[in-house]
Amino acid sequence: MSAADMQLDSQGRMRHFLTVEGLSRDWLIKIMDTAESFSSVTQQRVKKVPLLRGKTVVNLFFETSTRTRTTFELAAKRLSADVLNLNVQVSATAKGESLLDTIRNLEAMFVDMFVVRHPDSGAAHFIARHVAPHVSVINAGDGRHAHPTQALLDVFTIRRHKPDFTSLKVAIVGDILHSRVARSQIHALKILGVPEIRVVAPKTLLPVAVVESLGVMPFCDLQAGIEGVDVIIALRLQKERMQGAFIPSEREYYQCFGLTAARLKRASPDCLIMHPGPINRGVEMASEVADGVHSVILEQVSYGIAVRMAIMVLAMGGAE
Amino acid sequence: MTRIAIIGGQLLDPASETLSEGGVFIADGQIIAIGAEPLGFQADEVLQAHGSIVCPGFIDLSVYLREPGYEHKATIASETLAAVKAGVTTLCCQPETNPVIDTPAVVELIRERALSAGRAKVIAFGAISRGLEGRVLSEMYALRRAGCLAVSSGRKSLANALIWRRALEYATTHELSVVVRPQDLDLSAGGCVHEGKVATRLGLPGIPVSAETVMVAQILALVEETGARVHFSCLSTARAAAMIAEARRQGLPVSGDAAAHQLHLTEDAVEGFDPMAHVIPPLRSEADRQGLRQALAEGTIAAVCSDHQPHEADAKCNVFAATESGISALETLLPLTLRLVEEKILPLPRAIARLTLGPAQVLGLPSGRLTLGAPADLCVFDPEAQWTVDETNWLSRGRNTPFWGQRLKGRVRYTLVDGRVVWRA
Known part of the structure; x- marks a missing residue:
């Protein structure tokens, strides 16, 4: 199954956000329009909406990043989600725990969304293929493949x-x-x-x-x-x-x-x-x-927050 | 010794590339008659081969049996059983075991294990360099005495062109063939798929065609000087096949083979980051596939091998580039070769010749022929019988195949090694 096929569920709702390839024009416009609606939130005095309240988002970064991780964190927090930041050195996983075990362990902590960055192409796709049905995966950059x-x-x-x-x-x-x-x-x-x-x-x-x-x-x-x-x-x-x-x-x-x-x-x-x-x-x-x-x-950079809020909300909407 | 008669089938002779009616009669591990039953022949067992093809057993020029050293992936016992189920009677194992096949002791261990398994014959290819490290030549005389017919660099290479030249000269000294899986390790460094349209779209690091052609060109230049007998194994590019064809026209003692999956799959199989399509050399472009098929029909590619590389499930359960490369391919070898007949690439007798006589000639083996006095290494297969690649039909420890779940055509009914029935379906 290609990454494009995996990210929408049978009802056409977004399940994961792994790649732009294969998405329809309507989807891209929907994401941008949703982001427009959030861009006012980011300028309010109280910069929060409760759309992801009670949800746990894990920023799982196997590669260093400042900007992307920070804007994802801000986006999740403005949606009232609980955020966990994990920087996993690839060398550490190479030593023992496999990528799949890392994912399984985090899943066991009842998380709802993984935001993943990984140095290898296809990593987000691999994780999406193996996560539990209620977990959404957002690709925050995989190798040379997609961002x-x-x-x-x-x-x-x-x-x-x-x-x-x-x-x-x-x-x-x-x-x-x-x-x-x-x-x-x-x-x-x-x-x-x-x-x-x-x-x-x-x-x-x-x-x-x-x-x-x-x-x-x-x-x-x-x-x-x-x-x-x-x-x-x-x-x-x-x-x-x-x-x-x-x-x-x-x-x-x-x-x-x-x-x-x-x-x-x-x-x-x-x-x-x-x-x-x-x-x-x-x-x-x-x-x-x-x-x-x-x-x-x-x-x-500024729009990055609203756009990521939009994607998180849409992807969570498709999760079971 | 058991006397066996195989009757009722169509006899396929790879040398004349013909099919005929008749029986094959076996005594003392050899073929003693073909066609009519010899006077006074009393069979201990009669094998009915109606609706089937009777041909020499297949000779596979590239397999990884994983023993010694990687028994968590497979063993000689498990894979030789899968081999005879697939009609393969002789397996040539690459030297990348642990320890590598660079001493007579490892050669003997492999022979012992193969003998006690009692299924297919196993020929060990010696390592071309000590430890396959590419710098010091292996003790080729000792390897030859231990039974190696060829030395191979496996998926490694030698440090530089000078050491290649010396290795070719020294192998020739001891009448050893040299098996080269051509890949320039600098040009292929970091790559995991064919450098082409799919690699570009998926952002996977590519291995260019030149990784293969640069190595073939270098070796051909050295063969011209040294006269060494070189077999290029597991070709993946049309260009390399064309270079070898040209060298053969000039009379150089070189030959080639390709893995069955290279003749069917292309880079497109990698779509969706399917780790089962992670194989080295990589699945190439459609033009390469066509070129390889043409080279196979013409004979530049004298043999189809499986390049069997069984893996444990975990080896393929990771992000694409981090998975181990290789396909478990013994059991799909015959069906994929038959598919080439169906797709009109070459006629059935010639296709079977690429699994029998072709590889036998590469190594100078007496088997691979349906002639009097040849070893009774035989295969009886039903070319029309269909089966599904799934756990009920699969014997290799490695289930890593991109053909999993597919219906394939061509099923082996009997396999004989030295006149002994080692597989019956």
Whole structure:
């Protein structure tokens, strides 16, 4: 069973949130609309609603994360859930307890939802396949595969500024090969009808067969890749990429793929600048771009809470 | 010694690739007559083979029997039983046991266990390097004396091209074939699936085609210089098969085989992160599958092997990349080969030749033939009989197969090893 098939129950309700791939346009809009309704909550004086009162959410992170874990925690707390944060070092599980045993033990503590981040692709899917029927699994990033809540908050942010997806050109710039964020964004943008999606990276950081497998246009030249686009999403460049001989240096990467005000002139004049964070200033983009008028990077963070609240509520609605 | 007559079946001769009516008559562990019953032959047992094919027993060029060292996965006794149920009479086990097969003692242990199990014959492939660590040559003369017909690098490699060259030269010195599962370990590092459209979509680290072709190219260049006899095992790419075909045209002493699942499944089997499709070399593209099938029909791929790798259930119960690779494949070998006949890739006699004469010729074995004086290693199978891959029909300890639950066609009725009935359905 594919991840896409697993996440809806027989009545079409959401059971898990594992990947964007395979979800309908209606679902994405429903998530965004629900998030809209929560975005006012996050600005109220009392920032809580009781939708998940009495529920226990476990943030199960097998990989370090600050932003995603924190926004999930805030989202759960604003929904009045009890939250447990567990950072499990993969090395520790390798020593003894298997992933499945970890899950079984937590289940025995009567939790209702797992928010999972794991360094291996397919981890959330594996956990979803093995959890008890009343437990929902939210994928907070699995290997290079998917980061669906990030993609949803990204399209939510885009919609706030440019509501007509069917007229957009979007460029995703950076380490596409290793990026779960890019994969989920591509699915989300395609489902919402974006007609032109480009991926821009050196050949070493582009996966094979992107055209046939993801339906996007690859570019190795930044200038050509961002020509006339309405949205640019820059991806984080991991420091360890120099070790794998993917790129020679951050300096050279910045020279070729760094976003600067001068280079942005090739894009559409009101082009949105996005980044899933954390930014390496002077690597992926210049500060003038990160802090510029078209940057919506901090909005992405804020909306992340409302979007994750929406997804948690919808996923819990499908649980038995 | 028991005298056995197998009558009523269709005789399949892999050498002439023909089918004929008649009986097979066995005495002293050998085939003593084919066709008509010899005068004065008094059978101790008559096996009725009506509606079935009578052919040499299958020779499987790549299996992992897990003993010694990994008995929690399987044992020689458990897997040789699964083998004879599947019509396989000779198993060539890869050297990746624990300890590895780099001393005569391990070879003898395996022989002993196989003998006491009393089912299929087991041929141990010696390790090409000491401990399979890739740096120091194994004592190939000693391994040869202990009964190894070939040395293999298993899923490992040697440290560099120089050591490969020396290993090929030294193996040739002792008239050993060298079995290579071609994979450049740097190019494949970290990968768990074919580098292609499915890997890109699922975000699984890929193993490029070049991981195989770079190694094949390197070995072919060294074969040209050394004249070593090399068998490339478990090919997965069309390109590598084409390179080997070209080398054979130039007269190089090389051959190849492919695992049955590579001839049927593609990268698409990985969809949904199915750990049963986690296998190395990985399931490749549709174009690779077609290329391998063509190479099989033409004979570049002389043998279909199972690349049987049984696992305990826990080995496959994890996130995809963290599961152990390999398929428990002995019992699907014949049905999958017959499916190639059904799909018109090659005619039945030739398909069976790829399970019998083809692998026998790779190793210079006298078996794999339906001729007078050949060892009576035989298989009688009903090509039309259907069965379901489930716990009622499965004998291997490893249930790790992507074909679990499927209906397959082709069931073995009798298996004989050296004139002894070791399996009856």
